[in-house]
Amino acid sequence: xxxxxxxxxxxxxxxxxxxxxxxxxxxxxxxxxxxxxxxxxxxxxxxxxxxxxxxxxxxxxxxxxxxxxxxxxxxxxxxxxxxxxxxxxxxxxxxxxxxxx
Amino acid sequence: xxxxxxxxxxxxxxxxxxxxxxxxxxxxxxxxxxxxxxxxxxxxxxxxxxxxxxxxxxxxxxxxxxxxxxxxxxxxxxxxxxxxxxxxxxxxxxxxxxxxxxxxxxxxxxxxxxxxxxxxxxxxxxxxxxxxxxxxxxxxxxxxxxxxxxxxxxxxxxxxxxxxxxxxxxxxxxxxxxxxxxxxxxxxxxxxxxxxxxxxxxxxxxxxxxxxxxxxxxxxxxxxxxxxxxxxxxxxxxxxxxxxxxxxxxxxxxxxxxxxxxxxxxxxxxxxxxxxxxxxxxxxxxxxxxxxxxxxxxxxxxxxxxxxxxxxxxxxxxxxxxxxxxxxxxxxxxxxxxxxxxxxxxxxxxxxxxxxxxxxxxxxxxxxxxxxxxxxxxxxx
Numbered sequence: 001x002x003x004x005x006x007x008x009x010x011x012x013x014x015x016x017x018x019x020x021x022x023x024x025x026x027x028x029x030x031x032x033x034x035x036x037x038x039x040x041x042x043x044x045x046x047x048x049x050x051x052x053x054x055x056x057x058x059x060x061x062x063x064x065x066x067x068x069x070x071x072x073x074x075x076x077x078x079x080x081x082x083x084x085x086x087x088x089x090x091x092x093x094x095x096x097x098x099x100x101x
Numbered sequence: 102x103x104x105x106x107x108x109x110x111x112x113x114x115x116x117x118x119x120x121x122x123x124x125x126x127x128x129x130x131x132x133x134x135x136x137x138x139x140x141x142x143x144x145x146x147x148x149x150x151x152x153x154x155x156x157x158x159x160x161x162x163x164x165x166x167x168x169x170x171x172x173x174x175x176x177x178x179x180x181x182x183x184x185x186x187x188x189x190x191x192x193x194x195x196x197x198x199x200x201x202x203x204x205x206x207x208x209x210x211x212x213x214x215x216x217x218x219x220x221x222x223x224x225x226x227x228x229x230x231x232x233x234x235x236x237x238x239x240x241x242x243x244x245x246x247x248x249x250x251x252x253x254x255x256x257x258x259x260x261x262x263x264x265x266x267x268x269x270x271x272x273x274x275x276x277x278x279x280x281x282x283x284x285x286x287x288x289x290x291x292x293x294x295x296x297x298x299x300x301x302x303x304x305x306x307x308x309x310x311x312x313x314x315x316x317x318x319x320x321x322x323x324x325x326x327x328x329x330x331x332x333x334x335x336x337x338x339x340x341x342x343x344x345x346x347x348x349x350x351x352x353x354x355x356x357x358x359x360x361x362x363x364x365x366x367x368x369x370x371x372x373x374x375x376x377x378x379x380x381x382x383x384x385x386x387x388x389x390x391x392x393x394x395x396x397x398x399x400x401x402x403x404x405x406x407x408x409x410x411x412x413x414x415x416x417x418x419x420x421x422x423x424x425x426x427x428x429x430x431x432x433x434x435x436x437x438x439x440x441x442x443x444x445x446x447x448x449x450x451x452x453x454x455x456x457x458x459x460x461x462x463x464x465x466x467x468x469x470x471x472x473x474x475x476x477x478x479x480x481x482x
Contacts, residue, residue, distance in 0.1 A: 011232070027254075027351060029246035030299040031238060035224040038238040043296075046239050048247050048346060056346040058247075059237045071254055082236055094236050 003037075003086035011094070018077045018095050023051035025073045025097075028061070037083040045069055049077075049097055059095045068099035076100045103321040104195045105330030106480065107205075108137030109442040114312035114430030115281040116215045122158070123170050125313040126211055130171060133207070133315035138327040144317070145203035147177040150190030150210035151434035154179075156225045157217050167209060176203075183229035184383060186210065187314070187437025188338070188467030188476030194318045195336040204320045210438030211313040222309055226433070229470040231344030242306055242384065243298035244345055244471045249386035250300065251351035256401035260300055263385040264291035265408040267304050267427050270382060273414060274424025276454040281310055281430030291385075305385040310430035314438040316445070331445045334370070335479035337363035343473045354472030357394040361466070364477040365396075372396035375418060375479075376460040377447045379440035381468040382425040391466050392420070395477075414455060422447060422455045437467035437476060444480050 027048045034042040045061040047069075061069065062080055075097035082094040110132035112125050134141060147167055155161040164177030182189040187210035194208040214222055227235050234244065252258045268288055274280035286304060294303040324330055339359035342348055348355075365371060372395060380395070382388035392403035397418060406412070412420035423429040423443040426436060444463035446452045452460075465478045 011236075027247040027250045029243040029250065029301075030296070031240055031243045032296045032298060033219065033223065033240065033242065034238060035227055035235075035240055036220040037224070039220060041238065044238060046237050046243055046247075048351075058233055058239060058344065058346045071250070083238065092236075 003088055003090060003092060005088050005090045008090055008092050015079065015095060018057060019079060020077060021051050022074065022076045022100065023049040025071055025075060026050045026056070027071065028069055037086070040084060047075065047097055049075055057095065059097055061099070062096040063098045074100050104198050104333045105319045105321065105324055106316050106333060106441065106445045107139065107319050107328055107330060108133040108135065108317040109445040110136065111279055111314040111439045111442045112312050113279045114310050114432060117311040118215065120311065122211055122213050125311070126167060126170055126209060129313045129315035130207065130209060133317050137317040139205065139317060141171060141173060144175065144205055144207050146175055146197060146206045148190040148194045148206060148208045149177065149179050150187035150208070150438055151179055151212060152181055152183055152186045153212060153214065153225050153433065156228060157222065158213060182474045183469030184381070184433045185437055185467045185469030185474040185476050186434040187439070188465065188478065189437065189474065191316070191437060191441055191478060192336045192338055192476055195333055198318055198320045204323050206318050207315060208318060208438055209313065209315045210435035212432035212434040213311050214309045214432060215311050219309070229473070233344055233346060240298060242301050245384040245386055246298040246301045247345060248351050248390070248471065252386060252390065255352050258389065258404045260292060261288055262404035262408045263305055263389065264288045266382060266385040266388045267291050269407065269413050270421050270425040270427040273422050273455055274428030277424050277429060280424040280428055281308055282424070282428045301384055307383045307426035307431040310432040312430055312432035312435045314435045314442050316438060316441050329449065331448045331480050331482060333478060334481050335364035335367035335477065337367060338474065338476040339363070341473050343470060345471055353390055353394050354468065354475060356472045356475035357391065357466060357468060360475045360477040361395050364479050368479045370462060370479060374462050375464045376462050377422060377444060377457045378418065378420050378464040378466065379423060379443050380420055380425065380466040382421060382427050383431060383468070385427070387468070388420070388425065395464070395466060414457065419457045422452060422457060437465070440465035440467060441478060448480060448482050
């Protein structure tokens with residue numbers, strides 16, 4: 001499905017609320033059969049993270065090693081390209097998590 | 102509540118590349134009407150359960166599509182609630198009769214999924230999730246994998262126990278000529294099948310399927326001597342957040358628990374009264390959680406009991422005699438209607454080799470997304 005540049009622009013505003021927050025992985029999975037737009041990245045890990053304020057967020061794990069893919073791993077929210085650009089040519093950026101010590 | 106199921110029919114489920122939605126529709130509606138001893142002209146309205154006709158097939162306006170194909174001009178509705186679309190359509194049909202506006206209605210569930218490449222079907226199904234989940238590249242197998250991992254962490258559920266769900270459901274499907282997979286499998290085959298979203302493997306997952314199912318519902322006052330009705334004694338649903346991140350607990354579906362509590366209250370029945378159940382095993386972990394949400398086993402003990410064969414044919418409570426979504430197939434909009442067809446056949450004693458002896462009371466459990474919608478029906482003789 002094509003990406004709406006308007007939707008990307010609107011969702012950018014939400015990213016600032018999550019960026020740099022830290023939390024812990026409470027569940028994870030590695031995706032081997034991806035949806036459209038993510039074919040070049042599979043397999044990739046998705047992680048459900050609980051922040052210190054108990055709010056939760058789901059995103060991919062990036063800059064990781066196999067030792068990091070575990071429940072309890074500390075992570076930080078960072079800005080990354082989230083999927084291939086669609087026919088509109090707009091590169092979508094969003095939240096991913098990177099492991100921290 | 103007094104709404105009767107008169108006729109019930111399901112098509113073969115599977116990769117039906119030679120059959121169009123129109124052909125599937127005609128087949129199940131004709132058979133459902135014949136088994137009701139009714140003519141199409143006696144039907145007041147049509148409810149169509151479907152999720153993906155627009156995004157995959159380019160065909161919305163499905164109520165009118167079905168009416169056109171059947172050659173009628175009566176009221177017709179598309180009901181959408183992701184993988185619970187079929188169950189929602191049954192609920193809409195039941196409430197329309199209870200309103201007394203309609204006396205006899207047709208409920209059809211239909212989905213055509215195998216005409217498209219897997220990435221497109223996977224993306225389309227993600228329409229049932231949240232924006233955050235789509236942005237992350239999550240898929241439904243991976244969302245249920247997050248649930249599975251949490252259940253494993255909390256209760257010690259194992260991959261072998263999850264595999265036992267698929268083994269049981271394939272055994273039941275081997276007795277069902279209309280199932281997508283009519284062959285048995287072993288735990289070892291499940292564990293060695295390719296990873297889809299760790300820890301879930303191919304044989305933990307329900308397949309992509311085509312298929313249709315139809316039932317005819319009637320008000321109590323319209324029943325004739327020609328047919329023995331099966332009564333819908335409860336029709337209940339509940340909703341929850343679209344996304345998993347907004348939930349407090351990953352190890353149960355609160356919508357299913359709430360809908361089940363309502364259904365038991367409506368019918369005056371308890372979990373131990375149920376003889377046969379069709380539950381939403383879109384993934385092996387989902388059947389384990391369903392058993393706990395429906396009150397059939399205490400929290401954390403369902404996996405062990407399923408692995409011991411307690412819900413297999415020949416026991417007091419038998420689950421997914423059709424083969425469930427895993428082995429009978431999961432054409433998403435058709436599934437909730439097919440569950441009613443299977444329970445109706447069981448209660449009438451016409452379920453063939455997979456017949457549960459003396460089945461009197463049956464339950465269906467149909468879930469949309471990761472539990473954002475759950476629909477429970479209880480049926481009895």
